Amino acid sequence: MSLSVDIRRALGGFDLATRFDAPEGVTVLFGRSGSGKTSVVKSVAGLVTPDSGRITLNGRVLFDASDRTNVPVHQRRLGYVFQDSRLFPHLSVRENLCYAARVSGRGAKDPRQVAELLGISDLLARRTHALSGGEAQRVAIGRALLSEPDMLLMDEPLASLDGPRKAEILPYLETLRRETGLSILYVTHNMAEVARLATHIVLIDDGRVIRSGAPEEVLTDPDMVRLLGIRDAGAVISATVAAHHPDGLSALAISAGQLLLPTVDAPTGARIRVRILAQDVILARARPEGLSALNILPVRVLAVRRGDGPGVIVQLRAGEDRLLARITRRSADALNIVEGAECYAIMKSVAVSQTDIAVGLQTGL
Amino acid sequence: MTGWLGPEEWQAVALSLKVSFWATLVSLPFGLVCALALARGRFFGRDLLNWLVHLPLVLPPVVTGYLLLLGFGRQGPIGSGLDTLFGITLAFQWTGAALAAAIMAFPLMVRAMRLAIEAVDPKLEEAAATLGASRIKVFSTVTLPLILPGIIAGAVLAFAKAMGEFGATITFVSNIPGETRTVPSAIYAFLQVPGGETSAIRLVIVAVAIAIGALILSEWLSRRVAQRIAGS
Numbered sequence: 001m002s003l004s005v006d007i008r009r010a011l012g013g014f015d016l017a018t019r020f021d022a023p024e025g026v027t028v029l030f031g032r033s034g035s036g037k038t039s040v041v042k043s044v045a046g047l048v049t050p051d052s053g054r055i056t057l058n059g060r061v062l063f064d065a066s067d068r069t070n071v072p073v074h075q076r077r078l079g080y081v082f083q084d085s086r087l088f089p090h091l092s093v094r095e096n097l098c099y100a101a102r103v104s105g106r107g108a109k110d111p112r113q114v115a116e117l118l119g120i121s122d123l124l125a126r127r128t129h130a131l132s133g134g135e136a137q138r139v140a141i142g143r144a145l146l147s148e149p150d151m152l153l154m155d156e157p158l159a160s161l162d163g164p165r166k167a168e169i170l171p172y173l174e175t176l177r178r179e180t181g182l183s184i185l186y187v188t189h190n191m192a193e194v195a196r197l198a199t200h201i202v203l204i205d206d207g208r209v210i211r212s213g214a215p216e217e218v219l220t221d222p223d224m225v226r227l228l229g230i231r232d233a234g235a236v237i238s239a240t241v242a243a244h245h246p247d248g249l250s251a252l253a254i255s256a257g258q259l260l261l262p263t264v265d266a267p268t269g270a271r272i273r274v275r276i277l278a279q280d281v282i283l284a285r286a287r288p289e290g291l292s293a294l295n296i297l298p299v300r301v302l303a304v305r306r307g308d309g310p311g312v313i314v315q316l317r318a319g320e321d322r323l324l325a326r327i328t329r330r331s332a333d334a335l336n337i338v339e340g341a342e343c344y345a346i347m348k349s350v351a352v353s354q355t356d357i358a359v360g361l362q363t364g365l
Numbered sequence: 366m367t368g369w370l371g372p373e374e375w376q377a378v379a380l381s382l383k384v385s386f387w388a389t390l391v392s393l394p395f396g397l398v399c400a401l402a403l404a405r406g407r408f409f410g411r412d413l414l415n416w417l418v419h420l421p422l423v424l425p426p427v428v429t430g431y432l433l434l435l436g437f438g439r440q441g442p443i444g445s446g447l448d449t450l451f452g453i454t455l456a457f458q459w460t461g462a463a464l465a466a467a468i469m470a471f472p473l474m475v476r477a478m479r480l481a482i483e484a485v486d487p488k489l490e491e492a493a494a495t496l497g498a499s500r501i502k503v504f505s506t507v508t509l510p511l512i513l514p515g516i517i518a519g520a521v522l523a524f525a526k527a528m529g530e531f532g533a534t535i536t537f538v539s540n541i542p543g544e545t546r547t548v549p550s551a552i553y554a555f556l557q558v559p560g561g562e563t564s565a566i567r568l569v570i571v572a573v574a575i576a577i578g579a580l581i582l583s584e585w586l587s588r589r590v591a592q593r594i595a596g597s
Contacts, residue, residue: 045495073494074502080495086488090510103506104497147496 003027003151003185007043007053007063016040016050016207025199026177026184028215030228036207037187041153044185045080046073057150077106079144081154085136087128093139094124100147107147114142117179118172134165138172145180152184158193167355173197174358191232195219195275196358203227220322222305222313225278230326233313234277237321241270249294249349255319260294260349264357275356278313281325282346285335295347299323301339304332312337316345370571374564376543377551378571384459384547385527388467389520392474396519399471400478422472426532433465433537461538462545466527474523477583481515482508484591518586525579529572548572 003022010016016036029037042048044055044062052065057078062071087096097115100107108114115121118138123131131139137157144152157173158166174196177184186197194201194215201218203211205227211218215236218224225233239252241264250264252274259274266272287296299316306312312332316323323345327337337343370378402408403415421429437444438456447453455461485508493503531549538545540554552568555561 047491047495072499073491074497074499076495077497078495080492082488082492084488086486086492088489088493088507090507099493099498099506100496103493103499103502106497143496 002058003044003183004054004056005040005044007040007050007055009039009043009048009050011039014207018204018207018209020202020209020212022183022185022202023200024183026186026197027200027202028194028198029185029187029202029204030189030194031204032189032227035204037189037204038155039207040204041080041155041185041187045078045153046071046076047080060150074104077147077150079147079149079152081137081141081144081152081157083156083159085133085140087131087136087139087143089128091128092124093120093126093128093131096128096139097124097143097146099143104147111142111146114145117175118142132165133161134168137161137165137169141172141176145176145182149182152182154184154186156187156189158190159188170196170355191228191234192275192355195234195236195273195356216322220315220324222303222315222324225305225313225324226307230307230311231279232277233279233324233326234275235321235323236273236275237318237323238271238273241266241268241272243268255321256297256299257319258295259297259347261352261357262350262354265354273358274352275358276323276347276352277356278324278326280347280351281316281323283314283325283327283331283335283337284344284346285341287344288346291346293346293348295345295349297323297345297347299343299345301337301341301343303339304337318345370567371564373542374551374568377546377548377568380459380462380543380545381528381547381549384462384466385524387460388463388470388527389474389524391463392467392471392523393516393520396471396474396478396523397516400475400482400519403475404479404482418475419472421469421533426469426530427536429469430465430533430536433461433468433533437461437464437537455538457538457541457545459538459544462534462547463527465533465537466530466547467523469530469533470523470526473526474519477519477522477587478512478515481512481518484515485511514586514589518583521579521583521586525576525583528575528579 002024006019008017016039018036018040029040031037039048043050049070050063055063061069062076063069088099094111097111098109101109115124118141120135120138120142123135128136158169177197188194198215201213201215202209203218203224210227211224220235237254239254239259242251242253244250244263248263249260252259252261264272297318299318301314302317303315304312306329310328311326312329314325314327314337316325325345399414399418403411434456435441439445439448439454444455455464489507490503493507498506529549534545534547535550540546540550546554548568548571552565555565
């Protein structure tokens, strides 16, 4: 199961020349607005036509400029979730969900299982204008799922929603990934969504693929920090819930030792992933004592990247995982933080917010 | 109703209803195709089509009627063709009255439909395509239901306009009682003879009632299309 994209498209002054493979799982197309992400997904769906190139899904050719293959949108068997939910206003929620089955031979006629999965079972009889933004988007996701696509395309599905609504939908997307096994091409410029959902990342800038790989590698590459945004830079590491303590903390086993975080909503033994922001990590050359921060991990400096500003990004190896720390250039010089240096990474337990913890899934493949 | 209206008056009302009904029904598919082409089409000659459709609105009706007579009369190029090929005569027949009414009402019908089509968000049609709907299915399951109130509103307006058509009709098909004497022609005729005022007044009341009824119906339907598309 994989999607292979190699397309070029000139549009005004903007030049799209994108080439990447999306393996099984959730491939996140990440880039700033205007980087060409949406053009790429629209090309995959057939809503826009590239000037040249080739798109294949599991070996099935969807587009090939060399022999003028251009499978029409309705025959591509791709589910598309738009930023705006685009529900049909003249149809009820149930009719929206079953739309694919009505207009094509494919698609499930019974929406109940998918409605259950997305928590919209109680909305089936409603008109679409009576839905909240979050509900409408879940119906849109359900509608795409029920068309039984070979792959799901999601173009910033949470971008039009406010914070609480986003938080309401993210767990459903995680469930979706886990329970349906459907491959997803997910467009976003939100790092929290990347950290929680991605099994593969494709970084796009100015219409070109800058980097493609596993999130553990891409997110902790100091060279990518500029693109990811300095405030959003951070590592995603996998962990196993080891214990829940009565004082409101959960102990997580990671390759470098143990992390203590505010109670994680997952049973003991569950595999989760945690995003640790570079700006939340402090470095010390000696193991500090008498410190309120609970998480102290021995690490080795892999690389130090200086930028234009007063800060530097330090890439660290912690056990099998990589971390990023963002510290000042002054501190880096004073502590002699250079490649190969042994030091300690310190994190406050409360620095990791619940929205940066993805429950019930694994990193990588 | 027949008791209140005299037989001649009743004949005019019935003929007007028949003429307007057929004028509306037959022009409906043409109107929809024109509205779709004007709202969505990107083709050479689109401006020309727009201009042609609106021409009856700006031309003096008598001119339109005379052009119809030249084209569709027994000696006219189209009229003689229809006559020899199908045995259809339009000049001085109620069918000719229907043609004149349809052409005069056409701009109004197309306009109402076009507005409804332009109000449909193409993004919804895109979404339908990604769900596996072919172009025909997209039209029949998304576009058509959303513009249906607009189509009905266009038809109602066209019907009302056809009911009131006078200039083109009288020029093209004359004013023959029972054949081409519609309500406006009858009012005109009654006003030409002494003592015809009461008949004329009764027909005026009927005409006003039908016109107002049509306007209200069309307004109500337009509001429904707006509501449906805004989804509120």
